Amino acid sequence: MTDDVAEADAHLDFDLEDESDDAGEHAESIPLGDPCLVVDDLHIVFRVFGGKKRESAKKQGLHVQDATPVRRNPVKRLLGAGRQHVGAVSEVHAVRGVSFTARHGESIGIVGINGSGKSTLLRAITGLIPPHTGSVYVDGEPALLGVNAALMPQMTGAKNIEIGGLALGMTPRQIDEKFDEVVEFADIGDFVDMPMRTYSSGMAARLRFAISSAAVPDILMVDEALATGDAAFKARSKARIEEVREQAGTVFLVSHSISTIEAMCTRVLWMHQGQLVMDGPVEEVTEAYRAFVRAHRQARSSARAGGRRQNRQDGQSRQDRQRRS
Amino acid sequence: MTPVKTATSGAQDAGRPRPPEPPDPVVPSTSSAERQAIAEQFGLTKMGVRPPLWTYIKDVARRGAFIRVLGMSSAYARNQNTYLGQLWAVLNPILNAAVYVLIFGMLLNVSRGVDNTIAFIVIGVFLFRFVEQSVNGGAQSIAKRSNLIRSLHFPRAVLPLSNVMSHLTTLVPALVVMCLIVLGSGLLPAYEPVPVTWQWLLLIPAVGMLWVFNMGLAFVMARLVAITPDLDNVISFILRLAMYGSGVIFPVVRYVSELPEWMQGWMGTILEFQPIAVYLYLGRSSLMNEEGFPQEPFMWVLGAVWAVVFFVVGFIIFWRGEERYGRD
Numbered sequence: 001m002t003d004d005v006a007e008a009d010a011h012l013d014f015d016l017e018d019e020s021d022d023a024g025e026h027a028e029s030i031p032l033g034d035p036c037l038v039v040d041d042l043h044i045v046f047r048v049f050g051g052k053k054r055e056s057a058k059k060q061g062l063h064v065q066d067a068t069p070v071r072r073n074p075v076k077r078l079l080g081a082g083r084q085h086v087g088a089v090s091e092v093h094a095v096r097g098v099s100f101t102a103r104h105g106e107s108i109g110i111v112g113i114n115g116s117g118k119s120t121l122l123r124a125i126t127g128l129i130p131p132h133t134g135s136v137y138v139d140g141e142p143a144l145l146g147v148n149a150a151l152m153p154q155m156t157g158a159k160n161i162e163i164g165g166l167a168l169g170m171t172p173r174q175i176d177e178k179f180d181e182v183v184e185f186a187d188i189g190d191f192v193d194m195p196m197r198t199y200s201s202g203m204a205a206r207l208r209f210a211i212s213s214a215a216v217p218d219i220l221m222v223d224e225a226l227a228t229g230d231a232a233f234k235a236r237s238k239a240r241i242e243e244v245r246e247q248a249g250t251v252f253l254v255s256h257s258i259s260t261i262e263a264m265c266t267r268v269l270w271m272h273q274g275q276l277v278m279d280g281p282v283e284e285v286t287e288a289y290r291a292f293v294r295a296h297r298q299a300r301s302s303a304r305a306g307g308r309r310q311n312r313q314d315g316q317s318r319q320d321r322q323r324r325s
Numbered sequence: 326m327t328p329v330k331t332a333t334s335g336a337q338d339a340g341r342p343r344p345p346e347p348p349d350p351v352v353p354s355t356s357s358a359e360r361q362a363i364a365e366q367f368g369l370t371k372m373g374v375r376p377p378l379w380t381y382i383k384d385v386a387r388r389g390a391f392i393r394v395l396g397m398s399s400a401y402a403r404n405q406n407t408y409l410g411q412l413w414a415v416l417n418p419i420l421n422a423a424v425y426v427l428i429f430g431m432l433l434n435v436s437r438g439v440d441n442t443i444a445f446i447v448i449g450v451f452l453f454r455f456v457e458q459s460v461n462g463g464a465q466s467i468a469k470r471s472n473l474i475r476s477l478h479f480p481r482a483v484l485p486l487s488n489v490m491s492h493l494t495t496l497v498p499a500l501v502v503m504c505l506i507v508l509g510s511g512l513l514p515a516y517e518p519v520p521v522t523w524q525w526l527l528l529i530p531a532v533g534m535l536w537v538f539n540m541g542l543a544f545v546m547a548r549l550v551a552i553t554p555d556l557d558n559v560i561s562f563i564l565r566l567a568m569y570g571s572g573v574i575f576p577v578v579r580y581v582s583e584l585p586e587w588m589q590g591w592m593g594t595i596l597e598f599q600p601i602a603v604y605l606y607l608g609r610s611s612l613m614n615e616e617g618f619p620q621e622p623f624m625w626v627l628g629a630v631w632a633v634v635f636f637v638v639g640f641i642i643f644w645r646g647e648e649r650y651g652r653d
Contacts, residue, residue, distance in 0.1 A: 034367050035363055035364075035367050035369070036367070036369070037369070038360050038361075038363055038364040038369055040357055040360045040361060040364075041357055097350075099353040099355075099357075099360060100353070101355070101360065101363060123475055123476070125372075126372075126478070127372035127373050127478065128474065128475045128476060128477070128478070128651060129475060129651055130373040130648050130649060130651065131373060135361075135371055135372070135373075136371070136372040136373065137361075137364035137369035137370065137371050137372070138369055138370060138372055139367065139368065139369050139370075141478065143477075143478065144476050144477065148476070149470075149472040149473040149475075149476045149477065150395075150473055150476075150477060152398055152399070152402050154401075154402040154405045154406070155398050155401070155402060159394075159398060162394055163394055163395060163398060166388075166390055166391035166394055166395070167391060167395075167473075167477050167479065168477065169388075169478070169479065171390070172390050270347070270348075272347040275350040276350060276351045277347045277348045277349065277350055277351060278347075278348055278351060279351050288348065292345055292347055295345035296345055299345065
């Protein structure tokens, strides 16, 4: 997970707001072609250093999020303290047996609450995280939209266009040809000769998107790339994604904004705790997911507020009792 | 008091609404065998399979420009946020060498028959620094860049290669300074004058071979540390051992005669012909005009052999782990 995504996760939680410019828009459906991606019973397991809670999750056979730390008496805890910090290696089962087939011309959204395995699934499909078991078959080379990790904030925008382009597998000549187009698309003007760390976050985001979409891959994966940028830029990116879809076929999009998914996708996968819980046409899945998120949020907020209220009531009744006696 | 407390927590648990349950996991409409058949029918290729060695070599070669640009940019970025900026690439080894000259050359006087101690130490420190940086950089090239590995496709050998390239970039100006210091040391009254001869040009192939050797080292370190991150902590000790064992600051080979007799034979051979000692010898024999460091064809052959062996073996070791980098 890139830093940016992690940051977005922290801030966005889950986002149900309907953005006005997305509302009512729908991705035009393109006649489907042959299968271009087959995911067969995919499992992804991460090695985690220094995690103990995970081990208790494994023991209880639960997902990480649901596991409660095991309570031990103080003597045992003292004895086990060494083992908790030395050689504490455990495993997180991030994707647990996902299978699906995608066809040319499809635009697939992936939704799910935080930590459900969306980004991991996306990276595994791209071949960036090797599967633990299971396999991914693909036609052509899938590419993740996002060169953030390759770029260097100390270097100028121009240098970063070169680095990013090379990282994406373009030749120096292709980069020369695309250079002006990228600068124009990113709309950064003279800042192209300034170090990237002097850019505003919007400018940096635009440049990143412009660089990553300079190469047109067979299968395009987008992970929250549209989280930043103004409305005009958003519209242009949307056009770029449509263009890729028409040319090459398949687009995958992970986003917390349901309205973005609705506007750009024809099919949606819903991930929950590493498993695929729903796979179908966009309206059907987003409706169910929206209901789920609302209920989830309600449950959480009332749990938070409810606990406090109950304590206060309890205290009051105790005071009452004391006063009466 | 206690019963009240438990009652409260019990009430809290009951009062909290359960989070909603999502639908049950989708049962795929096709079986695993059917999906594999579909994949085969439409000619899809399997992801995450290590490419054959020859294809891999061609992939890496095609990324030559990426290796160069990434290496040079990270060399530049490393020293960018200081007042003296790129000057540190040269100042750092000078200060390093100055400390060793002061302690080992002047205070301890362990030069054992080397006339120009300053030239000896400076050449040793500057060249060994390249080895040191390549080992450290190679070790971290995969382990510290999992972000990059998890977001883009490219042969992972690019990372250790560009890392060594970045250190070579900073080495080149440092080498010019090194030659100037060696030249200047000849002006001191205590030392013989150092003549500039055609032999000085031999420094270029010597550094070239050292570069190839360092790439091999970086490959091995990259794979080791990517798989066992703990090794990163051990490297500094091994490097220090290598530094004293290669005669970077004093001619360790000339101390062999003080060892017990049964050790002298094999210990002397190892100390003299191990790769780092060979490259230091080549560098010194090129610049220093001393009887103790004559040009020796055998050492040049040995230097070439070590470079090729380390590079080829290191590359294969690295390639065999290719599909595992990035998973952790």
